[in-house]
Each structure stands twice: as C-alpha cells, then as structure tokens.
Amino acid sequence: MIGIFYKDIVSSKLSYFLTVIISLVIIFYAISQHQTIFIPFLFVYLPIILTGVAFTVEEQSSNIKFILTTPISHTTYVKSKYIFTLCFSFLEYISSLVVFKDQFGNLQTPSLIGALVFSLPIIITSIQIPCILKFGAEKGRIIMVATYFGLFALSNLLSDKLEVIISKLQNIGMSYAYLVTAGICLSILMIMAISIKIGTLIVQYKEY
Amino acid sequence: MEYAIEVHQLIKRYEDFTLGPIDLKVPKGYLIGYIGENGSGKSTTLKAILGLIQPDSGKITVFGNQVKDNPQLLNKIGVVFDNLFLPGEMKLKEVGKYCSLSFTTWQSKQFEEYLHQFKLSPNKKVKDLSRGMKMKLSLSIALSHQAELLILDEATSGLDPVVRDEILDILLEFLQNESHTVLISSHILSDLEKTADYIAFLHKGKLLFMEQKDQLIEEYGLCSVSNEAMKTIDPEAIVGKRSHAFGQELLVKRSLVPESMELSKPSIEDIMIFIIKGEV
Numbered sequence: 334m335i336g337i338f339y340k341d342i343v344s345s346k347l348s349y350f351l352t353v354i355i356s357l358v359i360i361f362y363a364i365s366q367h368q369t370i371f372i373p374f375l376f377v378y379l380p381i382i383l384t385g386v387a388f389t390v391e392e393q394s395s396n397i398k399f400i401l402t403t404p405i406s407h408t409t410y411v412k413s414k415y416i417f418t419l420c421f422s423f424l425e426y427i428s429s430l431v432v433f434k435d436q437f438g439n440l441q442t443p444s445l446i447g448a449l450v451f452s453l454p455i456i457i458t459s460i461q462i463p464c465i466l467k468f469g470a471e472k473g474r475i476i477m478v479a480t481y482f483g484l485f486a487l488s489n490l491l492s493d494k495l496e497v498i499i500s501k502l503q504n505i506g507m508s509y510a511y512l513v514t515a516g517i518c519l520s521i522l523m524i525m526a527i528s529i530k531i532g533t534l535i536v537q538y539k540e541y
Numbered sequence: 542m543e544y545a546i547e548v549h550q551l552i553k554r555y556e557d558f559t560l561g562p563i564d565l566k567v568p569k570g571y572l573i574g575y576i577g578e579n580g581s582g583k584s585t586t587l588k589a590i591l592g593l594i595q596p597d598s599g600k601i602t603v604f605g606n607q608v609k610d611n612p613q614l615l616n617k618i619g620v621v622f623d624n625l626f627l628p629g630e631m632k633l634k635e636v637g638k639y640c641s642l643s644f645t646t647w648q649s650k651q652f653e654e655y656l657h658q659f660k661l662s663p664n665k666k667v668k669d670l671s672r673g674m675k676m677k678l679s680l681s682i683a684l685s686h687q688a689e690l691l692i693l694d695e696a697t698s699g700l701d702p703v704v705r706d707e708i709l710d711i712l713l714e715f716l717q718n719e720s721h722t723v724l725i726s727s728h729i730l731s732d733l734e735k736t737a738d739y740i741a742f743l744h745k746g747k748l749l750f751m752e753q754k755d756q757l758i759e760e761y762g763l764c765s766v767s768n769e770a771m772k773t774i775d776p777e778a779i780v781g782k783r784s785h786a787f788g789q790e791l792l793v794k795r796s797l798v799p800e801s802m803e804l805s806k807p808s809i810e811d812i813m814i815f816i817i818k819g820e821v
Contacts, residue, residue, distance in 0.1 A: 335642050336639055336640075336641075336642030336643040337643075339638065339639055339642055340628065340631070340639045343630070343631055343632075343635045343638075343639070344628030344630050344631050345628075345630060346630070347630075390628050390630070391628070393628070393629075394626055394627055394628045394629060394667075395624070395626045396626050396627060396628055397626075398593065398622065398626040399625075399626040399627060400643075401591070401592065401593055402591055402593075402615055402618070402620040403615055403640075403643040403644060404612045404613045404614070404615045404616050404643070404644060404645060405612065405643055406612045407612075537609075538595060540588075540593070540594040540595065541588070541593045541594070
C-alpha cells in the first residue's frame with residue numbers, strides 16, 4: 334500500500350506541490366480575511382482532485398499492468414487509493430473543530446459539523462474510485478465534474494438553510510453530540526469499506 | 542519432471558477469437574520459446590498465467606499455486622512486457638524505491654548493480670529512456686526480486702541486435718541456476734534458435750506442439766522436389782509445401798520419408814512459416 338502511495342506522489346510531484354501551494358495561499362487568505370469557515374471546506378475538494386490526478390497518471394502509463402504483476406493484492410491496491418481521502422478528511426475534521434470552536438464556544442457542535450464535513454469527501458471518493466476503476470480516468474473525470482455540481486447545489490441548498498441546520502444541531506443534546514458524531518463517522522467508514530469491496534471486485538474481474 | 546507452470550484446458554473466448562483449449566507444461570530449469578503468428582494468442586496465454594485476464598475455463602498453476610489466490614507468488618515471477626508500464630515522471634532511483642516497497646524479496650543492491658551494468662543513470666526519468674533502455678530497466682526489475690521464473694512477452698521486439706544479444710546473455714546467465722525458468726514469447730525466432738531449450742508453437746489459438754528445439758529440428762527436413770517426385774512422397778510426411786518455378790519446396794517429417802532423400806535442416810522460422818503458410 335505504501336509502495337503505491339509513494340508511486341502516486343513521486344509520479345506527479347509538481348501537481349501535488351502546486352496543489353499544496355494553492356491550498357496554503359487560500360488558507361492564509363481565508364485567515365487574513367477572517368473567513369476561516371472556508372478552510373474545512375477546502376479539504377473537501379482536495380482529495381477528489383488528488384485522487385483524480387493519481388488515476389490519470391496511472392492510466393497514462395498503464396501502470397496497473399505493472400502493479401498487478403507485483404505481490405500487491407487487489408484489495409491493497411484499491412485501499413491505497415483512499416489514503417488521500419482519509420488524510421484530508423482527518424485534516425478537515427480537525428480544522429472544523431478549530432474553526433467552529435470559537436464560534437460556538439463548545440466542542441460538541443463543531444464536532445458534529447466536523448463529522449458532517451468529514452463525510453463529504455469520503456462519500457464522493459467512495460463513488461468516484463469504483464467509477465474510475467470500472468470506466469477509466471477519462472469517464473471518471475466526467476463523474477467527478479457531475480459530483481462537483483452536486484456539491485455546489487448542495488452547498489447552495491445548505492447555505493439557504495444554514496441557520497435552521499445550526500439551530501437543529503445545537504438542539505441535539507450535548508451528551509448526544511459525540512454519539513451522533515461517532516455514528517456519522519462509523520456509517521461513513523462503512524460506506525468506504527463497501528466502496529473498497531466493490532473496487533476490489535472490479536479490479537479482480539476487469540481484464541488488463 | 543518438475544514444472545514451473547502448468548496450464549490445463551485453458552479456454553478464453555473473445556468475440557472474434559478463441560484461445561484454447563490449451564494444455565501447456567513449462568518444465569523447471571529451461572528456456573521455453575513461445576512462438577506463433579500475430580494474434581495467435583501468445584500474449585493472452587501469458588496474461589492468463591499472470592492473472593491479468595480471467596479465463597473462461599481451465600486451470601493455471603505456477604509453482605503449484607494459482608496466482609489469483611496467492612499474490613505473494615508474484616515475488617517469484619519476473620515479468621517483462623513489450624512496454625515499461627511505469628509513470629514517465631519517475632526517476633530510476635524512485636522506481637527502485639517503489640519496487641522495494643512492493644516486492645517483499647526486493648534486493649536494492651542487485652538493482653543498483655543492474656542499473657550500473659546496463660549504464661542506466663539512477664537520476665534519469667523513465668520518460669527519457671529509449672526503448673532499449675526501458676527493456677533493460679524492465680529486466681533489471683524482473684531480476685532484482687529473486688524471481689525463479691521469468692516471463693517475457695515480446696520483450697526483444699523492436700530492439701537492435703546488440704541490445705537483444707545483451708538481453709539474451711542475461712537470460713542465459715539467469716538460467717545458470719537450475720531452478721530458474723524462462724518463458725519467452727517472441728517473433729524474433731533467430732533469438733530463440735540461439736537460446737531456447739523448448740519451442741511451444743501456437744497457431745490460431747491452438748497449441749500445435751511443444752518440443753525440445755534440437756529434437757524439433759531433427760524431426761523435420763527441408764527438400765526441394767519436382768511436382769512429379771512429390772507424388773512419390775507419403776502425404777502424411779508432408780507438413781507444409783511452397784510452390785516455386787521448378788516444383789515444390791517441402792517441409793517433411795524425416796521419419797516418414799526414405800533415408801536416401803536429401804534433406805536440409807530447417808530453422809525454427811522455416812518450421813513456423815511452412816506450418817502457417819504452407820498448409821497442405
């Protein structure tokens with residue numbers, strides 16, 4: 334798994350470097366403009382972009398044919414594609430706690446918001462990765478664009494009802510907040526496990 | 542006899558082509574040349590052995606195990622395709638690191654030695670390598686994880702004779718260890734003439750024969766006869782024929798023609814061409 338992740342990083346160093354630079358600029362700008370709310374949401378988009386880049390580079394060189402002649406199992410190969418998502422989802426959760434803690438004055442509500450934001454990239458990549466494995470990076474990109482539009486529409490919908498959502502979140506008893514957070518995280522990880530299983534079956538039965 | 546690969550009743554169906562049923566046993570310690578015309582199913586067989594495609598039926602084992610059930614088996618198999626399937630932006634030293642994280646039996650020092658032997662700079666990027674260099678890198682990888690079986694799919698095609706010779710030398714050196722086996726599919730039959738112990742011949746998806754190369758050359762003979770003289774030859778003896786201005790050129794089975802008949806030794810290429818194009 335580490336081998337494939339290492340290969341994904343070194344084979345498109347420049348793309349990842351530029352992504353990090355752009356992200357840092359956005360983060361600094363958001364902080365300077367006191368719009369830190371953007372920071373957790375930035376981490377929603379990053380894993381989707383980076384996963385797309387990794388698959389594109391891999392497809393250009395038909396690297397999967399090499400990978401499948403190494404002792405790396407199909408499951409390990411598929412799992413390795415979720416590393417970006419997990420790392421950024423974790424960053425997203427942490428940044429949500431930091432950003433929203435000041436706003437709400439407690440950790441329970443930010444924890445809930447964090448869990449919700451944490452779930453977004455995992456759900457998206459859980460759809461994206463099996464689609465790319467089945468149909469290739471090119472068609473996978475189309476799905477990625479469609480998901481972006483979906484996200485955009487969702488953000489619009491949520492922004493209209495932001496106050497209602499926040500008040501509902503605050504209404505969840507303090508003692509339940511962590512339980513709901515754990516429930517959300519668990520459900521999301523289960524979705525990811527199902528996605529990994531589907532991805533593995535696709536790789537097993539696809540012909541290279 | 543111990544076998545490195547055993548293929549039993551392999552069938553793979555495509556819309557316009559069917560491979561098999563194939564029964565193939567690759568004995569340990571030998572170099573087997575897998576030959577056949579374009580589209581005869583050589584690459585399909587090799588991909589099926591490596592688990593890159595799913596056969597419709599049949600069983601394939603490598604060292605007694607199925608690759609799909611036991612990915613660790615791939616530590617023992619070195620693969621060289623006709624192309625190097627690595628991202629162009631990777632440097633050769635990064636390729637070494639990547640392989641060390643992928644193969645549990647990887648030997649970094651051996652890889653570095655091969656890079657040195659093939660004059661490949663560790664700081665060079667994959668995309669900057671020539672075809673010959675890519676094949677050398679691919680062979681370096683295949684030989685650096687203690688593989689006992691090498692599978693080469695058209696690895697020498699498109700290479701100049703010097704590089705091909707260098708690669709063949711490496712293969713022969715690899716075979717010095719009696720437990721090592723090489724299965725090589727190639728169009729360049731002169732290379733196999735020099736190195737192969739066995740020849741397996743695939744034609745239109747069917748394995749016509751797998752025989753020891755020397756025995757194969759002894760078994761057949763080439764002769765040029767007039768149309769009249771041809772009528773006296775047992776039709777069973779004629780494997781293939783080609784017409785020319787003075788009669789026919791025949792590939793015959795030595796055992797079925799009179800001993801007095803003057804025959805020349807055919808090359809592997811002659812045998813392949815006569816069987817494919819000179820069908821009786």
